[in-house]
Amino acid sequence: xxxxxxxxxxxxxxxxxxxxxxxxxxxxxxxxxxxxxxxxxxxxxxxxxxxxxxxxxxxxxxxxxxxxxxxxxxxxxxxxxxxxxxxxxxxxxxxxxxxxxxxxxxxxxxxxxxxxxxxxxxxxxxxxxxxxxxxxxxxxxxxxxxxxxxxxxxxxxxxxxxxxxxxxxxx
Numbered sequence: 709x710x711x712x713x714x715x716x717x718x719x720x721x722x723x724x725x726x727x728x729x730x731x732x733x734x735x736x737x738x739x740x741x742x743x744x745x746x747x748x749x750x751x752x753x754x755x756x757x758x759x760x761x762x763x764x765x766x767x768x769x770x771x772x773x774x775x776x777x778x779x780x781x782x783x784x785x786x787x788x789x790x791x792x793x794x795x796x797x798x799x800x801x802x803x804x805x806x807x808x809x810x811x812x813x814x815x816x817x818x819x820x821x822x823x824x825x826x827x828x829x830x831x832x833x834x835x836x837x838x839x840x841x842x843x844x845x846x847x848x849x850x851x852x853x854x855x856x857x858x859x860x861x862x863x864x865x866x867x868x869x870x871x872x873x874x875x876x877x878x879x
Contacts, residue, residue: 737769738767738768738769738778739767739768739769739778739855739878739879740765740766740767740878740879741764741765741766741767741768741857741876741877741878741879742763742764742765742876742877742879743763743764743857743874743875743876743877744761744762744763744764744874744875745760745761745762745763745764745782745784745861745872745873745874745875746759746760746761746762746872746873747759747760747761747762747784747786747863747870747871747872747873748760748870748871748872749786749868749869749870750869750870750871751867751868751869752867752868752869753786753800753868753869753870756788756789756798756800756830757786757787757788757789757799757800758786758787758788758789759786759787760784760785760786760787760802760870760872761784761785761787762782762783762784762785762802763782763783764780764781764782764783764874764876765780765781765782766778766779766780766781766808766876767779767780768808768810774811774812774813775809775810775811776808776809776810776811776812777807777808777809778807778808779805779806779807779808780804780805780806780807780808780822780824780841781803781804781805781806782803782804782874783801783802783803783804784801784802784803784870784872785799785800785801786799786800786801786802786870787799788800798830798831799830800828800829800830800868801828801829801830802826802827802828802863802865802868802870803826803827803828804822804824804825804826804827804839804841804863804865805824805825806822806823806824806825806839806841807822807823807824808820808822809821809822810843812847816846816847816848816849817844817845817846818843818844818845818846818847819843819844820842820843820844820845821840821841821842821843822839822840822841822843823838823839823840824838824839825837825838825839826838826839826863826865826866826868828865828868837865837866837867837868838865838866839863839864839865839866840863840864840865841861841862841863841864842861842862842864843859843860843861844859844860844861845857845858845859845860845874846858846859854877854878855877855878856875856876856877856878857874857875857876857877857878858873858874858875859873859874859875859876860872860873860874861873861874
């Protein structure tokens with residue numbers, strides 16, 4: 709099943725590298741967004757963790773008419789809950805590498821979808837899964853030097869889900 713997901717993600721990622729130079733020069737350069745994220749675990753992840761803190765980086769380029777494509781990498785560490793009769797808490801680390809697609813609506817509101825791979829490490833156990841991240845956000849142009857991006861996202865990495873808030877500054 710994982711091979712099917714990889715086959716589906718490969719065309720999306722490869723189109724990032726094979727877009728025509730004419731389209732890139734007409735629509736703009738690549739942008740780098742960097743910032744922190746905070747997440748609340750849902751479902752299986754919430755059984756043994758309380759909340760997550762992490763960092764996010766994305767590289768995107770506009771292609772046409774409000775559409776943008778790129779790549780995103782993010783890392784979140786979910787702090788473990790202490791069991792009722794236990795003495796130690798175990799956290800979870802989640803690292804995602806995804807292809808990023810978004811559409812900017814009027815008033816700088818955007819919606820997006822990230823598809824790729826998610827890797828989770830919990831109690832020494834490693835698991836790589838298909839990751840889907842749904843984004844809804846706002847781009848605030850403070851000045852032409854900086855753009856601030858605020859996003860609410862839902863990360864669904866097969867069995868592990870979280871709802872989070874991400875802030876970023878465009879470099």
